[in-house]
Amino acid sequence: MTRLRLQEIKEIISSDRLHYILDCRTTEDFDQAFISTSIYAGSQLSKIIRLVGVQTEAHIYLVAGTVSEGIVEGLNKLGFENVTLIEEFENTDELSNSSLLDLMITIDPDELAMDLPFEEHARIIDLREEEIYSKGHIDGAEHIDLEELSDIGTIAEFEENENVYLYGDSEMSSFIGSLMKRQGVHNFKKVTGTFADIKSIDTIKISTVASAPKEG
Numbered sequence: 001m002t003r004l005r006l007q008e009i010k011e012i013i014s015s016d017r018l019h020y021i022l023d024c025r026t027t028e029d030f031d032q033a034f035i036s037t038s039i040y041a042g043s044q045l046s047k048i049i050r051l052v053g054v055q056t057e058a059h060i061y062l063v064a065g066t067v068s069e070g071i072v073e074g075l076n077k078l079g080f081e082n083v084t085l086i087e088e089f090e091n092t093d094e095l096s097n098s099s100l101l102d103l104m105i106t107i108d109p110d111e112l113a114m115d116l117p118f119e120e121h122a123r124i125i126d127l128r129e130e131e132i133y134s135k136g137h138i139d140g141a142e143h144i145d146l147e148e149l150s151d152i153g154t155i156a157e158f159e160e161n162e163n164v165y166l167y168g169d170s171e172m173s174s175f176i177g178s179l180m181k182r183q184g185v186h187n188f189k190k191v192t193g194t195f196a197d198i199k200s201i202d203t204i205k206i207s208t209v210a211s212a213p214k215e216g
Contacts, residue, residue, distance in 0.1 A: 003087040004100040012038055018058045025065035026135035027170045031104035033092040036072045040178040042171040051150040061086050104177050106190045109198045121161045127168030139205035
């Protein structure tokens with residue numbers, strides 16, 4: 001299958017054609033360098049398409065990584081006929097030279113612990129399942145359902161003075177981060193590592209959601 005060159009993608013982005021650039025690489029590769037305006041899908045392409053509400057008549061351009069034909073066939077079966085692969089790029093220079101480079105700002109739990117005491121306008125968002133969030137989360141963190149957070153209206157409500165921290169599932173953090181960037185929101189950081197890594201930092205306070213009192 002013929003793959004589009006990066007220069008051709010630049011022309012598509014500037015056009016008014018209904019399109020989505022979906023990136024199915026690993027979070028590590030995506031976070032380091034991705035095509036501007038693209039949406040991270042990772043291994044959960046069908047879920048991402050549903051959350052974003054991608055129309056079947058839209059043109060889909062895929063950064064597929066090591067997997068390609070199987071993804072295209074799967075999308076065809078879902079009713080998406082206009083699917084095109086984008087040529088692979090090895091490093092940030094290729095994207096930068098094409099003026100397409102974007103990246104995810106990431107911090108590890110140790111850096112998060114150093115940030116929080118000095119953040120007057122921190123907004124911490126836990127992207128795990130609500131039941132898991134209830135059992136333990138960063139003190140002050142809020143849980144927002146993925147269905148709600150995927151909506152551009154919700155993203156538009158983020159304040160310019162807020163410094164947002166996303167943590168939880170790595171793929172969903174990259175996905176939400178890519179949606180935020182797509183809507184012009186850049187004042188956020190993705191926290192890498194697991195919740196166990198975060199919990200192991202003594203200076204990060206962990207809270208739970210108290211159970212409702214029993215009646216009677």
